[in-house]
Amino acid sequence: AQKVTQAQTEISVVEKEDVTLDCVYETRDTTYYLFWYKQPPSGELVFLIRRNSFDEQNEISGRYSWNFQKSTSSFNFTITASQVVDSAVYFCALRFSRLTFGEGTQLTVNP
Amino acid sequence: SAVISQKPSRDICQRGTSLTIQCQVDSQVTMMFWYRQQPGQSLTLIATANQGSEATYESGFVIDKFPISRPNLTFSTLTVSNMSPEDSSIYLCSVEEKGASDTQYFGPGTRLTVL
Numbered sequence: 001a002q003k004v005t006q007a008q009t010e011i012s013v014v015e016k017e018d019v020t021l022d023c024v025y026e027t028r029d030t031t032y033y034l035f036w037y038k039q040p041p042s043g044e045l046v047f048l049i050r051r052n053s054f055d056e057q058n059e060i061s062g063r064y065s066w067n068f069q070k071s072t073s074s075f076n077f078t079i080t081a082s083q084v085v086d087s088a089v090y091f092c093a094l095r096f097s098r099l100t101f102g103e104g105t106q107l108t109v110n111p
Numbered sequence: 112s113a114v115i116s117q118k119p120s121r122d123i124c125q126r127g128t129s130l131t132i133q134c135q136v137d138s139q140v141t142m143m144f145w146y147r148q149q150p151g152q153s154l155t156l157i158a159t160a161n162q163g164s165e166a167t168y169e170s171g172f173v174i175d176k177f178p179i180s181r182p183n184l185t186f187s188t189l190t191v192s193n194m195s196p197e198d199s200s201i202y203l204c205s206v207e208e209k210g211a212s213d214t215q216y217f218g219p220g221t222r223l224t225v226l
């Protein structure tokens with residue numbers, strides 16, 4: 001069985017703070033994919049990143065960075081110097097046969 | 112990535128009626144999926160829309176309630192039948208492109224309210 005846990009239901013920060021969103025997953029499969037999606041208030045789901053289980057390199061894209069640690073089954077997402085436009089629900093997801101989503105973390109960035 | 116559109120973007124419907132949601136993609140895709148997102152919750156897969164054959168439904172979802180069509184590689188519809196207030200949700204279609212990378216891209220969603 002696959003499971004994704006995002007323990008932080010809501011996070012509130014002030015603009016320019018750094019924030020890390022946690023994601024812990026469970027799977028018995030050795031080959032799988034991990035994803036992060038962003039859902040702004042408008043409702044669409046925006047793809048941010050995909051990682052396969054054999055690629056543990058961390059990735060940085062602008063203010064976003066991701067830390068994948070297989071040893072702890074975690075795939076955490078950090079936003080540096082947060083902005084108001086980062087306010088959204090962020091979903092972590094795991095894919096083997098189907099895409100399984102975590103419960104999401106509501107991030108609010110206050111001016 | 113593929114450009115995905117959904118119609119309608121939102122609707123308010125009366126109990127007992129049905130609504131058909133359309134999902135259009137600007138390129139041929141292998142896989143299309145339909146998800147439901149109830150208020151304040153995560154996404155749940157309803158079914159995989161298979162081109163030329165019946166959709167594959169997840170546990171808890173049945174064809175009579177959520178009939179799905181997929182007449183070609185760029186289009187699918189989801190009907191929410193005999194609606195009740197519990198069906199109020201965002202319905203999203205997603206696609207995996209041919210040859211791709213197990214990445215699903217999502218449409219803008221249809222926000223449904225049932226009174």
